[in-house]
Amino acid sequence: MLAAALFAVLFALGASAGPDPCVAIAGKKWVSPREARACMFSFPVDPELKANIIQVVNNTLPFHTSVNYQILAPPPFQNDVHEDIAADLARIFQMSYDSDFEFHLDLYRSFRRLNDGHCTVFNFCYDSLYISYLPTPLVLLTASDGSQSVHIAPEAFSVASAEFPDQIEFWQDSLPGNLKGKLASLSGAKVLQINGKDPLIAVNENAVTTGSYQSFGTRQNSFFSSYSRGAKGWAYIMGNFALQIHPLNDFVELTIQRIDNSLPETLSIPYRSRFGSAAKNFTDGESYRENNCVSVAGTNGYDVYDLASVSEHTHAMPPVAYFQQQPLISNQDRRRPINVMLDGTPLSDVELPEESHPTTAALNESYSVAQFYLLPDNITGVLALGSFSAGNFSVFMASLLDGxxxxxxxxxxxxxxxxxxxxxxxxxxxxxxxxxxxxPKATTEPQAGLDTCTRASTMAQLIVEKINKGADPKELLSYHPSQWKNSSNVPYSVETHWLRPTVDLTINGHQDAFSPRLGAECQPFEMAPPDHGLFAPENIAILSNGRCGSSCSLFSITMSKHEGVKTVVLGGHKDIPQQYCGVVGGQSTHFAEIDTEIKSTHLKTHILAPPDL
Structure with a gap:
């Protein structure tokens, strides 16, 4: 089903009385979480801007598929996902908050409870402005007898030394007693307790709040460290324990048993907060907000037929790009159908330790996020695919075939x-x-994917009506009929209202409307595929840690359900069912793109249209 991602760069202005706590941290790369919090909590809520944010969100949600479905998700997620986001927005509107940051945290967490990585709200003022780190990422290890336990990652000190060389001495000195200066000795240690409780309590608490993925088991896995193939190399994923996008925790207390040490030891390790790579420098609270908290080109949409607006937005990288879990791509390729997860944590720039890299060299046809290897048995190939996006769409497509x-x-x-x-x-x-x-077979042609439709909200139908009457003569908009095909894979004509007749459904007690079934989005491809399949389905296995989202899920589901391909999930607690994909969906979009459709069809003054942020 076609899902539309909700994204908004939110902003609110305010002023605090007394000394400005933002002055104390201005210009510093590293600060304590307490210092970062003092600055971020120092701004009161502006009632007008709070109302603006909630109105924008409320008027954009009708374009998103999951709103009614996630009130109670269908099996197997009925115990994992039950968030009524409309009800929460009504509650938040009535709530009083001591600070603007507190207001945002409530909004942010409410959307995370949807567990849909396409339907999210982020705020450049706060999300990943200061990222808190620990030098001790964790892993869940399984012994030969099947027992499982949490450990500090064996590579923890290697990773921390390479990524945080300017903080290692601070963490070394923070260790108690005979452990002072012995941070390396913690690597590989068994974790007996986190903050005085069984480690799995912390794992499960994180799974409730981390969001993005519907499966509880997959959200458990996000607590732990892992790896990913990035556009520029192998990346180390710190995990939600050792990397937090808000500076809300000052330290963690661990009870551990070090390697070659039979006695448990309890120690506190402080978090350190690093200024975000996309954040803009400031000198005080006023410049903090001027530089990080106001709308920019790409925050709101624009009229594609207004030359001044087009000039302003043509070369601007949309703010949403910072939170999309894909490499940076060109504005031209952003017009292609995209289905990508969003997360408050930007793509990792922490390097995977050299000892964890593949031991065989990548093949010549490897490109960016797609690396090819032949294992020593000489019959098993590996495609390490860190994303379904890369810098150049056409080169990416060719490299997959060539590899x-x-x-x-x-x-x-x-x-x-x-x-x-x-x-x-x-x-x-x-x-x-x-x-x-x-x-080529019935499951791959004319569409190697799932049947799709899109939510047909009142505003979406009005946009198509306007286009039918000539509002988009150059066929630039996503809602233009020419961008879509019917169930027989015939492109719609310009005068066709392709959202009608609507398919009316009752979902969790709420009336909803969707378009008729749509046809192929991608075929014919821009290059010719081979006449025969390259590998037999029974000889293919798709491997992941469950954190396979959006187009990755689309690929994995269709390969498994239509072709019988094996799926393998590594990691995860043995008592929790593991899912091999995170969130499925179709083409995803964000507030600015939706706003562009509305402005370009001159519907901005309609009562259902969201205002500008």
Whole structure:
């Protein structure tokens, strides 16, 4: 089902009485969480701007598919997802808050409870402005007898030394007694308690709040460290324990048993907060908000037929890009169908330790997030696919075909597709990879994916009506009929209202409307696929830690359900069912893109249109 991602760069202005706590941290790379909180909590709520934010969010939600579904998600997620976001927005509107940051945290957490990585609200004022770190990322390890326990990652000191060389001495000195200066000795230690409780209590508490993925088991996995293939190399994912996007915790108390030490030891490790890579420097509270908390080009939409607006927005990278779990892509390629997760934590720039890199060299046809390897058995190929997006769509598409053909030429008959921490990306790359692996058949042509439709809200229907009457003569808008095909894969004509007749449904007691079933989004492809599948389905396995979202889920689900391909999930608690994908969906969008459709069809003054942020 076609899902629309809600994204807003939110802002609110305010002033605090007394000494300005933002002055104390201005210009510093590292501060204590307490100092960062003092600054961030110092701004009162502006009632007008609070009302503006809630109105924008409320009027954008009708474009999003999951709003009614997530009130009580269907099996197997009925115990994991039950968030009535409309009711929470009404509650938040009535609530009084001591600070603007407190207001945002309530809004942010309410949306995270949807557990839908497409429906999120972020605020550049606060989210990842100061990221709090620990030098002790955790892992869940399984012993040979099947027992599981939480450990400080064996590579923890190596990672921390490389990523935080300017803070290692601080953490070394913070250790108590005979442990002072022995941070390296903590690596690999068994964690007996976190803040005086069984470690799994902390894991489960994080799973309730981290959001993004519907499966509780997948959200548990986000607590722990892992890896991902990035556009520029192998990245280390710190996990929600060792990386937090808000500076709300000052320290953690761990009871551990170090390697070669039979006695438990209890110690406190302080979090340190680092100024975000996308944040703008400031000197005081006023400049903090002027530089980080006001709308910029890309925050709101624009009229594509207004030359002044087009000039302002053409080359601006949309703020949403910072939170999309994909490499940066060009504005031109952003017009392609995209289905990507969003998260308050930006893509990791922490490097994976060299000892954890693949031991064999990548093949020549590897490109960006797609790396190809032939295992020593000479029959098993590996495609490490960190995203379904890369810097150049056409090069990416060609590299996937060339890399798989190179594996075949080297003798590979079996294939592992590693999509660990893959947040999605281009829908047509997901369809393309499915098609070239499996070959031409009923499940790959004319669409190597799921049947789709889109939510047909009143405002969406009005946009199409305007386009039918000539509002988009250059066919620039996403709602233009020419951008879509009917269930017989015939493109719609300009005068066709392709959202009608609506399919009316009752979802969790709420009336909703959707378009008729839509046809292929991607075929014919811009390059010819091979005449035969490159690997037999029974010889393919899709591997991940469950954190496979959006277009990654689309690919994994269709390969599993339509082709019988094996799916393998590594990690996770043995007593919790593991899901091999996170959140499915179709083309995703964000507030500024929706606002562009509304402004370009001259519907901005309609009562249902969201105002500008």
């Amino acid at each position: 798989l053909q190179e594996l075949k030429a080297l003798g590979a008959t079996h294939l592992i597709v590693d999509v660990t921490n893959n947040g999605g990306g281009y829908i047509c790359i997901a369809h393309w990879l499915h098609r070239i692996l499996i070959g």
